[in-house]
Structure formats: C-alpha cells, structure tokens
Amino acid sequence: MKTLLALLSLALGCTAMAAGPDLQQQLVQYRCTICHAERETLAGPSYADIALQYHGQKQAATLLAARIRVGARGGGLWHMPPHPEVSKATADAMARYILTVKE
Numbered sequence: 001m002k003t004l005l006a007l008l009s010l011a012l013g014c015t016a017m018a019a020g021p022d023l024q025q026q027l028v029q030y031r032c033t034i035c036h037a038e039r040e041t042l043a044g045p046s047y048a049d050i051a052l053q054y055h056g057q058k059q060a061a062t063l064l065a066a067r068i069r070v071g072a073r074g075g076g077l078w079h080m081p082p083h084p085e086v087s088k089a090t091a092d093a094m095a096r097y098i099l100t101v102k103e
Contacts, residue, residue: 023097030086032094035078038101043078047101054099064095 027033035044045053054060068091071082086094 023093026090027094030083030090035080039103044080045074047098048103051099051101052103060099061092061095064098065091068094 027036035042036050037046039046039048041049050064054064057063065088067080069083069086069088072080074080083091
C-alpha cells in the first residue's frame with residue numbers, strides 16, 4: 001500500500017511539474033500576480049491563505065474557479081474584479097493549483 005501511495009504521489013508530482021510553466025504564464029497573463037503571490041500578501045491574499053480559507057470544503061476547486069471568473073468582494077480595501085476572459089478550464093486549473101499551496 002505504501003508503495004502504491006508513493007508511486008501515485010510521484011505521478012501526480014510529475015504531472016504538476018509538467019503543467020507548471022504554462023500555468024505560471026497564465027497567472028501572469030491574466031494579471032493574477034499583480035495582487036497575489038504564493039505565500040506573501042499583496043493587494044490580495046496569498047495563494048496559501050486562499051487555500052487555507054477553502055480547506056475542507058467539498059467543492060473548493062469549483063467555488064474558487066467560479067470566484068476567479070466572477071470576482072470577489074472581501075473585507076479589505078481592494079476587491080478582485082471579474083475575469084470572464086479566463087476560460088472555465090483555465091480557471092479550474094488555477095483553482096486546483098492555488099488549493100495546493102501551503103504556508
């Protein structure tokens with residue numbers, strides 16, 4: 001069982017690394033990196049803080065992907081504008097990535 005889990009983790013890690021550069025380019029292309037960073041709060045929360053906020057929610061990736069496309073109003077001074085130009089598939093990939101970032 002441990003061997004199976006190790007192989008699965010390795011396979012998932014390789015898939016994430018292969019998709020990494022394209023996803024990073026999309027985060028820049030859609031201007032996500034202006035307000036967000038992996039572990040640092042900028043104008044918006046860090047990806048790690050967002051992942052923590054959604055931790056344990058069954059539909060976290062779906063909810064976050066929708067929020068990427070329709071925008072968000074939080075408790076801070078800034079609000080995330082809607083990004084309808086981001087395809088559903090891209091928003092899903094972004095959400096899945098963001099939810100993996102840890103402190």
